[in-house]
Amino acid sequence: MGGLASSLPLVLAACSETTDTASQTSSVEVPPPPPESIDFVEVGKVTDLENNKALVKENFAGAPLLVIRNPKDNSQLVAFKNECTxxxxxxxxxxxxxxxxxxxxxxxxxxxxxxxxxxxxxPLATYTVKIDGDAVLVKAG
Ligand code: FES
Structure with a gap:
C-alpha cells in the first residue's frame, strides 16, 4: 500500500505536464485573427462580380445579399440586404x-x-464591404 501511495503524485504530475505542453503548442500555432477581419466573410470573387455585374448570395446573416460596383465610384462596392423595404x-x-x-x-x-x-x-439596408485581392468581403455586423 505504501508503494501505491508514493507513486500516485508522480502519475498526476506526468498527466499535468502533457496537458500543459499540448495547450501551449496549439496557442502558438494558431494566432488570433487581426481585430478588423473578425466579422468579414468572403461572399465571392471580384472576377465573378465583374462578369455578372453583381454578386448574389442566398443567405448572408439570415437574408439574401446583393453586391454591386458603385457606378459613381468604380473603386467602391456596395453591399445590400437583398430585400425590398x-x-x-x-x-x-x-x-x-x-x-x-x-x-x-x-x-x-x-x-x-x-x-x-x-x-x-x-432605403435598402447596406453592409460594409471591401476587396482583398480577388475576394469580396462583407461584414455581417
Ligand atoms: S415588395 Fe418591392 S415594391 Fe413591393
Whole structure:
C-alpha cells in the first residue's frame, strides 16, 4: 500500500505536464485573427462580380445579399440586404439603368440604396464591404 501511495503524485504530475505542453503548442500555432477581419466573410470573387455585374448570395446573416460596383465610384462596392423595404421581395441590379428594381410592385432604388420611387419608402439596408485581392468581403455586423 505504501508503494501505491508514493507513486500516485508522480502519475498526476506526468498527466499535468502533457496537458500543459499540448495547450501551449496549439496557442502558438494558431494566432488570433487581426481585430478588423473578425466579422468579414468572403461572399465571392471580384472576377465573378465583374462578369455578372453583381454578386448574389442566398443567405448572408439570415437574408439574401446583393453586391454591386458603385457606378459613381468604380473603386467602391456596395453591399445590400437583398430585400425590398416594401414587402421584402428581392431587388435586381439593372446596370444599364443604374438602378436597383423590385419587380413585385415597381419600387426603384439608387445605387446607394435610397428610394427613387415607391411604393417602398425606406432605403435598402447596406453592409460594409471591401476587396482583398480577388475576394469580396462583407461584414455581417
Ligand atoms: S415588395 Fe418591392 S415594391 Fe413591393
Amino acid at each position: 416594401h414587402k421584402q421581395c428581392p431587388v435586381e441590379w439593372k446596370a444599364d439603368q443604374g438602378e436597383l428594381v423590385c419587380d413585385c410592385h415597381g419600387s426603384k432604388f439608387k445605387p446607394d440604396g435610397t428610394v427613387v420611387n415607391g411604393p417602398a419608402t425606406s
